[in-house]
Amino acid sequence: MERVVLVTGASSGVGLALCRRLLEEDGRIHLCIACRNVQKSEATRDLILATHPAARVSTVEVDLGNLVSVLRVARELRCRFQRLDFVYLNAGIMPNPHVNFKALWHGLLTGKVLHMLTTAEGIMTQTDRLNGDGLQEVFATNLFGHFILVRQLECLLCGNEKPSRLIWTSSSNARESAFSLSDYQHAKGQESYSSSKYATDLTSVVLNRKFNKQGLYSSVVCPGLVMSNMTYRILPVFLWKLLMPIMWLIRFFAKTYTLTPYNGAEAHVWLFKQKPEHLDALVKYHSCTSGLGKSYVEPRKVNGAAAFCCRGLG
Numbered sequence: 177m178e179r180v181v182l183v184t185g186a187s188s189g190v191g192l193a194l195c196r197r198l199l200e201e202d203g204r205i206h207l208c209i210a211c212r213n214v215q216k217s218e219a220t221r222d223l224i225l226a227t228h229p230a231a232r233v234s235t236v237e238v239d240l241g242n243l244v245s246v247l248r249v250a251r252e253l254r255c256r257f258q259r260l261d262f263v264y265l266n267a268g269i270m271p272n273p274h275v276n277f278k279a280l281w282h283g284l285l286t287g288k289v290l291h292m293l294t295t296a297e298g299i300m301t302q303t304d305r306l307n308g309d310g311l312q313e314v315f316a317t318n319l320f321g322h323f324i325l326v327r328q329l330e331c332l333l334c335g336n337e338k339p340s341r342l343i344w345t346s347s348s349n350a351r352e353s354a355f356s357l358s359d360y361q362h363a364k365g366q367e368s369y370s371s372s373k374y375a376t377d378l379t380s381v382v383l384n385r386k387f388n389k390q391g392l393y394s395s396v397v398c399p400g401l402v403m404s405n406m407t408y409r410i411l412p413v414f415l416w417k418l419l420m421p422i423m424w425l426i427r428f429f430a431k432t433y434t435l436t437p438y439n440g441a442e443a444h445v446w447l448f449k450q451k452p453e454h455l456d457a458l459v460k461y462h463s464c465t466s467g468l469g470k471s472y473v474e475p476r477k478v479n480g481a482a483a484f485c486c487r488g489l490g
């Protein structure tokens with residue numbers, strides 16, 4: 177039976193590399209790519225078919241930051257498919273990023289620089305805004321749109337012969353201290369990206385609690401630092417090009433400097449091959465690349481997730 181795999185944010189970066197890598201793993205899957213509009217869907221399908229001409233690739237359009245669009249695409253998917261085996265919830269944004277180089281310099285003096293270079297803790301802020309639905313844009317796009325999609329697709333994901341899987345692209349920038357239940361959309365702070373990714377980690381834990389019995393399993397991954405449209409919006413492209421040799425060097429000390437979308441998709445592809453019953457719901461799977469360019473996956477506990485469960489909030 178062919179497996180049906182849905183990937184959001186398939187038009188570029190980690191999502192596009194993931195689509196290609198999944199087809200390398202199993203050329204018989206039915207890959208459904210979700211992009212923002214028809215032009216992007218068709219261009220992405222052409223790119224994938226150029227390297228995998230025999231692949232079965234279909235397209236759907238969704239703006240995850242627009243609830244009407246999410247409900248519409250869920251309806252369309254329910255009509256088109258009888259079940260979904262894998263859903264990669266990968267689309268994401270980081271609008272108006274700002275890097276505090278002074279803090280990075282201070283980190284160098286206080287010995288925290290490696291932690292800062294891998295998590296961006298204390299050196300990155302964003303300016304968020306309200307979207308058309310009256311929700312904070314980062315929360316809505318990175319988490320809530322995806323969450324509503326999952327809930328709307330329950331009939332395709334639960335109670336199937338084999339377990340179905342949700343795989344969320346989170347981040348090592350996810351931080352417990354950036355998230356607050358009383359301001360879960362992060363309207364008040366300037367770390368909306370970090371908050372949305374931490375909320376994603378917790379959502380995955382809670383989804384496992386609720387749905388494992390019905391054969392649906394959820395995992396979170398971090399692709400590491402990847403050069404993609406998202407990172408190219410943080411600094412000017414010429415600066416990234418200048419920094420590139422330094423980043424190759426940093427990779428000898430910081431294994432999460434995966435740098436290419438292909439390497440960044442390592443954990444996503446690894447999870448595709450694992451039995452979900454053997455995975456730990458409180459772990460985030462990190463794509464890593466050694467200084468010599470070898471890719472591998474490292475599991476790390478999600479900070480605070482166990483405590484969150486114990487408090488009974490899940």
Ligand SMILES: NC(=O)C1=CN([C@@H]2O[C@H](COP(=O)(O)OP(=O)(O)OC[C@H]3O[C@@H](n4cnc5c(N)ncnc54)[C@H](OP(=O)(O)O)[C@@H]3O)[C@@H](O)[C@H]2O)C=CC1
Nearest residue numbers: 185187188189190212239240241267268401402404405406
């Ligand atoms: N790059 C990095 O270093 C890291 C990235 N990540 C995460 O990886 C994921 C992929 O990002 P990456 O590949 O780096 O960046 P890209 O910007 O290349 O990819 C983001 C994807 O999300 C899509 N997207 C954005 N907004 C929406 C929306 N409203 N509705 C539908 N699709 C949307 C984009 O579509 P479009 O082409 O239309 O804009 C694009 O396909 C994100 O969740 C990001 O947070 C996590 C850790 C590190």
Ligand SMILES: CC(C)=CCC[C@@H](C)[C@H]1CC[C@H]2C3=C(CC[C@]12C)[C@@]1(C)CCC(=O)[C@@H](C)[C@@H]1CC3
Nearest residue numbers: 275292293294295296300347348349400401422
């Ligand atoms: C690499 C050097 C020498 C300088 C670049 C400084 C920053 C622009 C850079 C350092 C750490 C990076 C980082 C991210 C973006 C770019 C940095 C702040 C992320 C926040 C990108 C998105 C993610 O999800 C995180 C995992 C990244 C964490 C590290």
